[in-house]
Amino acid sequence: MSATERRSLSGSLLGLALTLGAPPAHVEEVRAGVRDAADVLWEGLEGQQGWLLVFDNADDAAVLALGNTSVGDGSGWLRATRAGLIVVTSRIMDQSVWGRHGVVEPVLCLDAADGARMLQDLAPHAGTPAEAQALSRRLGSLPLGLHQAGVYLGSPFASERTFTVYLEALNDRFPRLMSSGGDPRSGVTHTWELSLDALAAQGRGQARPLLRVLSCYAPSADITSALLDPQVLSDSLGTTEMSVRSGLEALLSVGLLELGATPDTDEVTGVVVHPLVAAASRQHLDIHVTTAAARALRVATGRLRPDNPDDWPTWLRLLPHVLSLLSLPPATLSDEGLSATAWAVVSTCSALRWSGAWSAPEGLTRQALRQAELLGPDHEAVLCLRYQQALTALYQGHHADAESQLSGILTAQLDVLGPDHPATLATRHEAAHLLVEKGRLAEAETACRDVLRDQLRVLGPDHPETLATRHWLLRSVGERGRHAEAEAGYRDLLRTRIRVLGPEHPYTLMTYNNLALQIAYQGRFAEAEWTFNELLEARVRVFGSHHPYTLQARSNRASVVTQLGRGAEAEEELRSVLAIERQVLRTDHVNVLDARYELAQAIAAQGRHQEAEAELREVIDAERRVLGVEHHLVGDARLALGQALARQGRHEEAVVELRALLELQTRVLGPTAPRTAATRECLAAMETRGA
CATH class of the missing domain: 1.10.8 (Helicase, Ruva Protein; domain 3)
Structure with missing residues (x-):
């Protein structure tokens, strides 16, 4: 029996009653309104055994009700029975509609x-x-x-x-x-519109725009409760929070939404849109719908902190929806929608970088900048996207690209935002950070002091960005060999970061790492090992075992273990670190090269100088290519190479290598720099032995 329309269904069921032996007079009394139609049918059904009655396409449950009764009360066309079986095919999944005798059996997708x-x-x-x-x-x-x-x-x-x-x-x-040229129910692009029409006829027309909004997000991925905020959606759709909740329940009731996976935390369960439902709904997008979706995404990301490890799982659940919005044609988004999506991407890139996915923002920023072109090159969100793109280059070790990008961004920010805008100050901070990474330490120290002066004036001494600049200033001081000064500064900065950010904030742990390095540089290796052990426990707890910062701490600790005479232990640790780093970073990333340098030192400490030489030569070649021939890390590796040559009895080769290195360091670092002095002392000792 087709259950799409009340009058035709009633006629068909009365015909069935006659077939089952109902007296024609009873059927006439039903038509006259003096006898209950369902009673007449059920007298015949209960007199038979083993029958199957199918009500097909019952998308409006009221069609199966009689008079003022509801379908679920069991007094209309649908009744509890042991004589046969009733099957109703319907889009309505709400158990309460069918009553206590009905059993809802979802027809799932195939595999x-x-x-x-x-x-x-x-x-x-x-x-x-x-x-x-x-x-x-x-x-x-x-x-x-x-x-x-x-x-x-x-x-x-x-x-x-x-x-x-x-x-x-x-x-x-x-x-x-x-689509389909025949029955709309057989066409994917039409069929769900019938369900939405039925909901609208029941006074739940808000379900349609809600589905359109949700179709902007990634199909088959959990749309988290963060994106389903009734207040945000009601403001965007011009309705009430109660209406939004009712609309979501309506979409669930007809199977246009499904409940998502139960979250691990106290978060409310999200919903899922089937990919074909989403694709069909996307045929009806307009700027009001896309703007609502983008606004909800920006609000959701704005409530999270990129630097909070507890929020990183939520960021990952939001990422597919960020990508989905970026796939929308720019013409379907208003300026507000474009801006909201861009800001959501800015925050997402920051979170990905903090969580250790250093390469992930590269494609994300490229897509976002392409979509946001309509906003114009000087829009603040566009400048911040470019800033995130530059940081991605910086963290991946693409220093030339990062320097060029930061320079262009800073020029635009000074013109559009002004010198004291926080975004401008952030770009100046990262430009100073980049100088440290490039090994231009004197320039870096001056640049850090300049931006720090302005940050203290504009942001205040306890602002996280101010503290971050202090961190890089101390890094430049320490790399220039003023280790005691850097140690004292890091101890003071550590106390401030613990007070402002907490003891296990990622920034706090970065300072703790660099403090341990300064202790090691001054030869207090046992103290440094104890500090690195404590740091590593915290980084594993906060970041996990495969985060680049955790691996960096393991490498740093191994270098101290080598100095303490436990070369074999250090070698084993460094080979383990490198096995993971080569999976999560590029093979020529500076962190990988640094771990390989430390591995060579551990090998040399065990007397395997020829093997150490081979490793160092590969490291030097890669560092020259990535960092440039004048970088101080290349100098460190060349000094170690000279020592490895000397320990093999190849004194002439060692002297040639160290003389060339000393000439370069004297010119680049200065004759009194600690690294220059170390090379000079090593060379003098070799020449004395040779004489």
């Missing part, structure tokens, strides 16, 4: 393999099982979509004749391929 078999049954010549499975995954293995695709591909008149061609065509021709 990709079963979906592929369905496609091949319908279109046996359209491709291989693997190709069919790829199309099945793209269609979310939804039987309706699979059937429509299979029937189309099986037609001799189809333009697309293979699974692969059809899959590629979906991106550009989804409405044509997924």
Whole structure:
């Protein structure tokens, strides 16, 4: 029995009652309004055994009710029985609608393999099982979509004749391929509109724009509760919070949304949109819908902290939705929507970098800048996207790119935002940081002092950015050999960061790491090892074992272990570190090269000088390529190389290497710099032995 319309259903059921032996007079009394129609039908049904009665397409439950009764009370067309079985096919998944005698059985999607078999049954010549499975995954293995695709591909008149061609065509021709010229229920692009029409007829018209908004996010991925804030959505859609909640419940009740996975924390469960539901809904996007989605995303990201490890799992759950909004054509977004999406990307890039995914923001910023072009090059959000792009280059060790980008950003910020804007100061801070990484230590110290002076005036002494500049200033001081001065500064900065940020904030742990280095540089290796052990415990707790900062702490501790005479232990630790670093960083990243330098030192400490030499030569070649020939880290490796040569009895080669290094260091670092002095002393000792 078709249950799409009340009058025709009633006529069909009365005809069934006559077939089952109901007296014609009783049927006439029903039509006259003096006898209950369902009673007449059920007298016949209860007199039979083993029957099946199917009510098909009952998307409006009221069609199955009689008079003032509801479907679920069991007194209308649907009643509890032991004589047979009633099956109702419907989009309504709400158990309360069907009452205590009804059992809701969701008809789930197939898996990709079963979906592929369905496609091949319908279109046996359209491709291989693997190709069919790829199309099945793209269609979310939804039987309706699979059937429509299979029937189309099986037609001799189809333009697309293979699974692969059809899959590629979906991106550009989804409405044509997924529509139907016949019954709207059989067409993917139409079928869910029927459910939305039914909800609107029930006074829940807000479900339609809500679904449009949610379709802007990533299909098949949990749309977290952070994106479902009723207040934010109600403000954007011009309705009430209660209406938003009711609309979400309505979409769940007809299967247009599904509940997401239960979160591990106290967070409320999110929802999931099937990819075909999302694709069909995206055919109806407008700037009001996309702006609402972008605004909700910005609010959600704005409530999180990029530098808070507790928030990093939430950032990762939001990332697919950030990418989904970036896939929307710019023309479908208002300036507000473009701006909101851009700011969400800025925050997301920062969170990814803090969490250790240093390369991830590269593609993200590139997509966001392409989408945000309509805002103009001087828009503050665009400048901040460019800033995130520059930081990505910096953290990956692409120093020339980072320097060029930061210079251009700073020029624009000074013109648009002014010299005292926090974003301008942040760019100046990172430009000074970059000078430290490039080994231009005297310039770096001057630049850090200049920006620190302005940050103290504008932001105050306890602002995190002010404290970050103090950190890099002390790094430049320490790298220039003023270790006692750097140690005292780091101890003071550590106390301040603990007070302002907390003892296990990532910034605090960075200061603790550099304090330990200054202790080691002054030869207090046992104290340094104890400090690194404490730091490493905290970094594993905060970042996890595979974060670049955790691996860096392990490498630093290993260098101290070498100095304490435990070369074999240090070697084992460094090989373990390198195995992971090569997975999470580029093979020529400075952190990897630094760990390889420390590995060579550990090998040399065990007397394997030829093996240490080979490792050092590879490190020097890579560091020259990445950092430049004048960088002080290249000098450190060259000094170690000279020592390795001397320990093999190759004194002439060692003297030639160290004389060349001394000439370079004298010119670049100055004749009194500690690194220059160390090379001079080592060279003098070799020349004395040679004489």
